[in-house]
Amino acid sequence: MERRTLTDEERRVMQEAAELGMTGGFVVPIYETSGQVGLVSVAGDITEIDEGVRSALTLGGIYVHNKLCALRREGRSRDIGLTRRERECLEWAAAGKSDWEIGQILSISAKTVNFHIENIKRKFGVTTRIQAIVAAMRQGTLTAP
16 A cells, blocks of 8 residues: 655644654544544554454444534434434334335335435434434434334
């Protein structure tokens, strides 16, 4: 892999980090369903990280990112408006139904169900349907199945 040349500002940041003892570290990339990319970085005088620690840092990074996103959403404290069809799909997903099963129940295709579920996840700013169900329950949009 070919490395790109750092800009003067990037070199300055790297130099300042090194002066503070941050000569190594580990970065957890976070890919959101919205297309945004974030990262959680752990830095210090780390030279090597074994696989167990790497796994723990990855899990911790994902947890920290999700918690920060939740706090950001709470700060907005706005009601997420779901359409009637999105609410129906989410209710059936909370009951453990697959996209195909929900489609059969609602007389729509599994692809359309998936479209609604993805819209719900985007509206709540989450990455999984479980997180969407929990977010809807916390907001009061969805009651326990």
